[in-house]
Amino acid sequence: MSQVKKVVLAYSGGLDTSVILKWLQENYGCEVVTFTADIGQGEELEPARAKAKLLGVKEIHIDDLREEFARDFVFPMFRANALYEGEYLLGTSIARPLIAKRLVEIAIECGADAVSHGATGKGNDQVRFELGAYALRPDIRIIAPWREWDLLSREKLLAYAERNGIPVEAKRKGGSPYSMDANLLHISYEGGPLEDPWNEPEVSMWRWTRAAEEAPAQPIYLELDYERGDIVAIDGRRLSPATVMAELNRIAGEHGIGRLDLVENRYVGMKSRGCYETPAGTVMLKAHRAIESITLDREVAHLKDDLMPRYASLIYNGYWWSPERRMLQEMIDASQEHVNGKVRVKLYKGAVSVVGRRSERDSLFDPTIATFEDDAGKYQQRDAEGFIKLNALRMRIAARLRDKK
DSSP: OOOOSEEEEEOOSSHHHHHHHHHHHHHHOOEEEEEEEESSOOOOOHHHHHHHHHTTOOOEEEEEOHHHHIIIIIHHHHHTTOOBTTTBOOTTGGGHHHHHHHHHHHHHHHTOSEEEOOOOTTSSHHHHHHHHHHHHOTTOEEEOGGGTOSOOSHHHHHHHHHHTTOOOOOOOTTOOOSEEEEOSSOEEEESGGGGSTTSOOOGGGOOSOOOGGGSOSSOEEEEEEEETTEEEEETTEEOOHHHHHHHHHHHHHHTTOOEEEEEEEOTTSOEEEEEEEOHHHHHHHHHHHHHHHHHSOHHHHHHHHHHHHHHHHHHHHTOTTSHHHHHHHHHHHHHTTTOOEEEEEEEETTEEEEEEEEOTTTOOOOHHHHOSSOOTTSSOTTHHHHHHHHHHHHHHHHHHHHHHO
C-alpha cells in the first residue's frame, strides 16, 4: 500500500464501513476521518459517532444535508421530469453526487490526501462517488476496499470484525433480509428473495407505504403551489424543499402511493432487480407535468421530453458534475421561468390523479380559443385546410409517384 497519511471515509456505521475503517487503519497505516450524511434516511446517526470513536477516530463529521439535498439536487432533477428507463425516479442516484461533494470538501478542509467509500465493485455507486470526486478534485486519491481486499462475503466480514473487536449489531430475529438505502426521496430494497425476478415482493418488506388495499377508503386532495417549477407550498402553507418532500412522503405513503418493482440496467453492465418506495417523488412528477402542460410552449415541452432520457441517464450513471449535465440543467432551469401556478391532485388507493391546474399569470391555455362554442372569430377554421394540404404535400407527391409505377 503506497503512502497515505489521512483518508476521509464515507461512513454509515454499519458492518461494511466499520470493517473498512479498521482495514484502512491496518493496511494503509493512516488516520481515518469519518463523514456521515443525514439526507433524510430517518435513522439515528449518533451510534455511528459512538462506533467511530470506539475505533479510534478523532475527527468525525455528521452533517445535516437534508435541505441542500432537496433544494440543489432533487428539485432541479424534477424540473426535468427525470425517469430512468421510463420508471425509476433515481432516488439513490441523485444522493451520490452530494455525498461525493461533501467528501471532497472535508478532504480539503482537513488536509486529507484520499477519500474512501464502501461501494462494491459490482454496483453503480462506485462510479457515481468516484466520477463526482474526480470532477470536483482531479488529483484526489480514491481507495475502494471492495476492489482491493479478499473479504468478499458477509461471513468473512463478520470474522474480520470479530478478530478486530469491531462491534456488530446482531440481526434481530425476523429482521429485513434486504440491502436497503434510504433518503428523503426514496427507500430501495435489493438482494434476498428479490434476486429472483419471479418472486413477488413480500408484504412485510415495504416500510413507507401502505398497500393500496389497506389505504384509506376516502381520497385526499392536495393543492400544490409552484414557483419556477418548484413546489413552494402545500394547501397554502409555504414549506422548505425538504419539508415539502417529508410532508408528501407522509401523506402519499399513507394512501399507498409510490411503490415500484423494477429490473434495471446497471451502468457496469448487469441487470439488477430492485424495489422502491418513492411517495413524494411520484406525486411531484405527476404534478410538475400538469403545471407544465398549461405554462410551457408546445415545442419547449417536446424538446424537454426528447432530452429527458439523456439527462436521466447522466444522473443514473454518475455524471451529475459533468459539463453536459450542467449544460442541460441551464436549459431546463430557463424553461421553468413561467412554470408558476397551482396543481390540485387526488390521492386514492395507490393512485395519483391530477384534477385541476391553473396559472393566473403564465397559463398558455386560452379557453376562448379552445372552446367548442363560438369563439368570436379568434380562430379561423378555414385556415386549417391550407395547413393540412401543406403538411400532406410530400406524402401526396410520393403517392402520385407510386401510382405511376
